[in-house]
Amino acid sequence: VFKNTSIGFGILVNRVFKEVNDPWCETTGYSREEIIGQGFNMFFPTDEEYQAIRQTYQKITQEGSTTTEIRLQRKNAEKINVIMNISALDKNDLSKGVIFSIFDITERKRLEEKANYLASFPELNPNPILELDQDGSLKYQNPAAKNAFPNLEIGRAHV
Numbered sequence: 001v002f003k004n005t006s007i008g009f010g011i012l013v014n015r016v017f018k019e020v021n022d023p024w025c026e027t028t029g030y031s032r033e034e035i036i037g038q039g040f041n042m043f044f045p046t047d048e049e050y051q052a053i054r055q056t057y058q059k060i061t062q063e064g065s066t067t068t069e070i071r072l073q074r075k076n077a078e079k080i081n082v083i084m085n086i087s088a089l090d091k092n093d094l095s096k097g098v099i100f101s102i103f104d105i106t107e108r109k110r111l112e113e114k115a116n117y118l119a120s121f122p123e124l125n126p127n128p129i130l131e132l133d134q135d136g137s138l139k140y141q142n143p144a145a146k147n148a149f150p151n152l153e154i155g156r157a158h159v
Helices: 022-028 047-054 056-063 106-120 143-148
Strands: 008-013 016-020 065-073 079-088 098-104 130-132 138-141
Touching (some): 047 056
């Protein structure tokens, strides 16, 4: 599974890489030789983000595994968003190491941010937006709605 999956996998012992699969290398832009023996902190854009992931080790000790959404940095300095699953090889002794997987959700995050941005500025939204009052009269229409429904008028009942 480790070698034949399309999801990035790795093994860390004392936060140092012992093994990674090809999808991990493809996702991060580093070769296996550049990663093995290096600290996990090499993939974090800021020390604060690295410190935050270190706190998940407490959860792993309690539950054996955890899933978290984090930001990593590729070799070319591009930031990516991933969902990371981390499981202890032995939750009673984290010094034996952890296995982790990552799934790149960068594009999904970009689409969510774009949707949130467009929702906060209805005038920029390419989709028609209409607001009606309790009587069914048109209170607001964005420019896309005006183009799509040129005969609608503000205040007109039963749109």
